Amino acid sequence: MAGSFVPLVYAAGRPKVGMGTASLDVRKVDAGGHPVVIGPDALRVLDQEIGSASTASAFFILGDTNTLRHCLPELLAHVPTLREASTIAVPPGEPSKSLAVCQDIWRHLMDSEADRKCHLINLGGGVISDLGGFIAATYKRGITFHNVPTSVMGMVDASIGGKTGIDLFGVKNMVGAFHDPAAAYIHPMFLKSLGKRELMNGVAEMVKHGLVQDAKHWDAVRTAPLQDLGTLALLIEHSAEIKAGIVKRDPREHDQRKVLNFGHTIGHGIEAHSWESPHRSLLHGEAVVAGMVCETWLSWRTGSLDRGAHDQVVEHLLDLYPTYRMESSDPHRIIALMRNDKKNSEGSFRFSLLTDIGEAKVDVAISAAQIQEALEHYRSLVKGHSRKA
Ligand SMILES: NC(=O)c1ccc[n+]([C@@H]2O[C@H](COP(=O)([O-])OP(=O)(O)OC[C@H]3O[C@@H](n4cnc5c(N)ncnc54)[C@H](O)[C@@H]3O)[C@@H](O)[C@H]2O)c1
Numbered sequence: 394m395a396g397s398f399v400p401l402v403y404a405a406g407r408p409k410v411g412m413g414t415a416s417l418d419v420r421k422v423d424a425g426g427h428p429v430v431i432g433p434d435a436l437r438v439l440d441q442e443i444g445s446a447s448t449a450s451a452f453f454i455l456g457d458t459n460t461l462r463h464c465l466p467e468l469l470a471h472v473p474t475l476r477e478a479s480t481i482a483v484p485p486g487e488p489s490k491s492l493a494v495c496q497d498i499w500r501h502l503m504d505s506e507a508d509r510k511c512h513l514i515n516l517g518g519g520v521i522s523d524l525g526g527f528i529a530a531t532y533k534r535g536i537t538f539h540n541v542p543t544s545v546m547g548m549v550d551a552s553i554g555g556k557t558g559i560d561l562f563g564v565k566n567m568v569g570a571f572h573d574p575a576a577a578y579i580h581p582m583f584l585k586s587l588g589k590r591e592l593m594n595g596v597a598e599m600v601k602h603g604l605v606q607d608a609k610h611w612d613a614v615r616t617a618p619l620q621d622l623g624t625l626a627l628l629i630e631h632s633a634e635i636k637a638g639i640v641k642r643d644p645r646e647h648d649q650r651k652v653l654n655f656g657h658t659i660g661h662g663i664e665a666h667s668w669e670s671p672h673r674s675l676l677h678g679e680a681v682v683a684g685m686v687c688e689t690w691l692s693w694r695t696g697s698l699d700r701g702a703h704d705q706v707v708e709h710l711l712d713l714y715p716t717y718r719m720e721s722s723d724p725h726r727i728i729a730l731m732r733n734d735k736k737n738s739e740g741s742f743r744f745s746l747l748t749d750i751g752e753a754k755v756d757v758a759i760s761a762a763q764i765q766e767a768l769e770h771y772r773s774l775v776k777g778h779s780r781k782a
């Protein structure tokens with residue numbers, strides 16, 4: 394199957410949504426607490442919706458210096474309502490998800506006399522939607538915000554589902570809130586300026602969506618020509634729909650939403666470990682790929698996944714993504730970092746594991762010894778592997 398192109402059957406015939414007098418080429422998907430508007434005319438829908446929000450006292454656009462440079466002109470071209478908006482720029486990257494940056498933004502809003510009826514537009518990747526969502530959840534006890542994601546990670550994952558937050562004392566997403574955006578507007582044309590490494594970073598979450606929920610999507614993502622923006626846009630549309638559907642069924646992650654943590658339990662430990670040596674720091678999606686390799690192995694080792702499916706997943710992930718080289722002492726340190734993760738309480742680790750390609754189960758108890766074994770296995774795999782892609 395590898396190398397062949399699987400037709401995107403689910404992408405055929407996007408229904409047009411009638412909005413006011415115009416018929417716009419978008420699809421509206423319900424993510425429970427908010428809609429996700431996807432397609433070439435998504436930004437026109439944003440303009441209509443905020444244009445008619447006569448109660449908004451002012452608009453603020455939050456972006457990082459890259460997204461403001463590359464994406465703001467396109468946003469303003471499609472959304473004239475925002476031409477008078479004030480922009481707030483933060484430095485690009487994870488360090489902006491900090492209390493210090495929050496204070497700067499809160500100060501900016503106060504200095505601008507922003508009241509509770511102002512709206513915040515988050516224009517950027519997952520850092521901007523997490524940070525801006527948290528600002529919106531807290532400023533004057535909550536203001537309205539709209540997510541306009543510009544990275545693949547933002548479009549298929551971070552902008553959907555109302556999880557907002559910042560990092561504290563080196564621990565990711567330590568402080569945060571559930572606060573739904575008014576909507577997320579997905580306009581894949583923003584991706585023209587996104588670098589390949591960042592693009593593949595977001596594709597990792599699309600791979601995950603296929604693995605936990607939709608075998609056809611897994612096949613499509615692993616075989617499609619992702620460098621073709623039209624093809625990628627259709628796959629993003631379906632991935633966003635998978636995420637929205639899962640969030641809608643379980644908005645506060647009591648049960649089924651946990652399938653989205655596949656690859657993340659060990660992945661977060663590997664990500665935190667990689668930050669300890671800046672020269673080899675991984676992007677979130679790259680760490681999740683390493684986590685998915687380990688957790689696919691655990692799925693097989695604990696008897697829930699057959700060997701053939703395991704081999705197919707692992708082979709693809711190792712070929713497509715950079716691997717993480719570890720010293721013999723590293724697995725121990727990664728497990729120590731995993732204990733800091735707020736999802737792992739009192740030394741017990743709960744995993745979402747695959748039962749098949751396209752299916753997962755949640756809340757599987759795994760011991761530290763089993764995690765150690767999975768990391769040792771990953772280490773030996775990486776030693777013997779040379780990447781094709
Ligand atoms: N809340 C959630 O449900 C959720 C889900 C997944 C990830 N996240 C969070 O998202 C963050 C990662 O998101 P990310 O990978 O988008 O990181 P990011 O926001 O830092 O964006 C990655 C880089 O790409 C640049 N960029 C973004 N769009 C661009 C464009 N169109 N053109 C040129 N450059 C562009 C940014 O400036 C940045 O340098 C992490 O903090 C993670 O915790 C949150």
Ligand SMILES: [Zn+2]
Binds near residue numbers: 550598657681
């Ligand atoms: Zn993730």
